[in-house]
Amino acid sequence: MTPHTSPTTSLWMKAPGNASRASLDHDTTADVCIVGAGIAGLTTAWKLVCDGRTVVVLDAGDIAGGESSRTTAQLVNALDTRYTELERLHGASGVRLAAESHTAAIAEIEAICQQEQIACDFTRLDGFLFGTGDEVSALLNSELAAAHRAGLLDVERLPRVPVTSFNSGPCLRFPDQAQIHPTLYLKGLAAAIERRGGRIFTGTHVDAIHGGASALVTTSTGNRVTAGAVVVATNTPINDVLVIHTKQAAYRTYVGGLRIPSGSVARGLYWDTLDPFHYVRLHSEAGSDILIVGGEDHKTGQEGNPTDRFERLTSWARERFPLAQDLVQSWSGQVIQSIDGLAYIGRNPLDEENVYIVTGDSGNGMTHGTLAGILLTDLIQGRPNPWAPLYDPSRITSGAALEFARENVNVATQYATLLTGGDISSAAELLPNQAGILREGLTKTALYRDAEGVLHALDATCPHLGCIVAWNISENTWDCPCHGSRFSPLGKVLNGPAVKGLSRR
Ligand SMILES: Cc1cc2nc3c(=O)[nH]c(=O)nc-3n(C[C@H](O)[C@H](O)[C@H](O)COP(=O)(O)OP(=O)(O)OC[C@H]3O[C@@H](n4cnc5c(N)ncnc54)[C@H](O)[C@@H]3O)c2cc1C
Ligand code: FES
Incomplete structure (x- = not known):
């Protein structure tokens, strides 16, 4: 693969539909101002307008111009941080709420697609976790038991994944996962928000956010939105200088789309147990299938030659899917890994009561972003929500102390480059x-x-x-x-x- 000499673009960026809106060129007011028009910001905006609140969404770029256009858009309750680990970190009741909330997020996207008539290829399918090596059998058994304890009783162990081109060895099948075309979904969601009276401004960079009785969001052109509450859905918060950033880390992740004969790979989501792991889905386009393979993650800014990562990714794919043909698209994106495997969704720590954040996607940002819409709307509307403590950005997860130390030592080491x-x-x-x-x-x-x-x-x-x-x-x-x-x-x-x-x- 040749090195890229300009920013990569994903398969989804060329989808039809207008992703731009006018920039904000005046001061305005709303019940809630949302910064960021990715899946988290738009889902929150949609839930709020459905509840009768007035909403203004501001984005520095286009609708779904951030990581939501670079995602592989697998909608899963088989979370990237496995259930054995989530149970250790969040306990038996926490892990049940995690499974419940991600399951609800998949159902929410399905319901929104039906209600708002969004044609974005929403498809329910199975997910398969497989691995190789001596320890994989025991690992799968532990994960199966933990998934069952989390309430996912339909997860089962099978001898292999339903792909004939390689022998995966034993795997776990997670039923009722899903996939979408992410930019078609988000363009449809944006249009639905506007039909319901919400206002979206793109090309509008936010410089400052101040909470309080009358919260104020200031753009780089000096225009201001006065609101009763602010939701910062910028993937990683631009208003929290330190607290949250000591509890999460940014990783680059790589994706390749390889043409493959239609029907040659069974529809499904596939993940291996390597660390970092590989993830696979299919996408149909113009009568052919594209095998989308992702992985090879590393910490942002800490890798000399990402081009090697693309090479390794496609080699991994071609070994297991030898019918894969030309590489039609390759791109990279950013994932924000929290130290305890779950997102931070709720009130911004050490801030005014009416400033909310959503961040720390941990590789499951499509469902985290969607459940954030449900959770933040409940918080803003003053309704109790059982998921609130689990996702509280101020939480201290004692089991994650080692990861916290490791990440912060890593950051401290980076200052040596001064x-x-x-x-x-x-x-x-x-x-x-x-x-x-x-x-x-x-x-x-x-x-x-x-x-x-x-x-x-x-x-x-x-x-x-x-x-x-x-x-x-x-x-x-x-x-x-x-x-x-x-x-x-x-x-x-x-x-x-x-x-x-x-x-x-
Ligand atoms: C390659 C890849 C594969 C992935 N695969 C999956 C997957 O299969 N399943 C899954 O669940 N998750 C996956 N994820 C994670 C998921 O896609 C992301 O977590 C999710 O899309 C993030 O959504 P968001 O709304 O939080 O952020 P974004 O989509 O990044 O939106 C944030 C928005 O904020 C705007 N913004 C930022 N700063 C400012 C500012 N100062 N002023 C105004 N606007 C601003 C940006 O322009 C952007 O549009 C993947 C991520 C990547 C990169
Ligand atoms: S992102 Fe924190 S110092 Fe650069």
């Missing part, structure tokens, strides 16, 4: 479309030479909390190794928690 040399010794080393970090005395400069040969110099210090960014060769971006902020080659902020871009030198 003292090390750069990865180039002079700007003259850079050819067009290349970039590198140059050390000059005590400072570090992020240098990028564009396709025309023009050199762009930026302060390499991340405006969030001061780590040094690293060049991502597969996306042409500057990625921060501490909490996952990402910036365009010219320094524009693409992913939070940073709110501002890299400053020009």
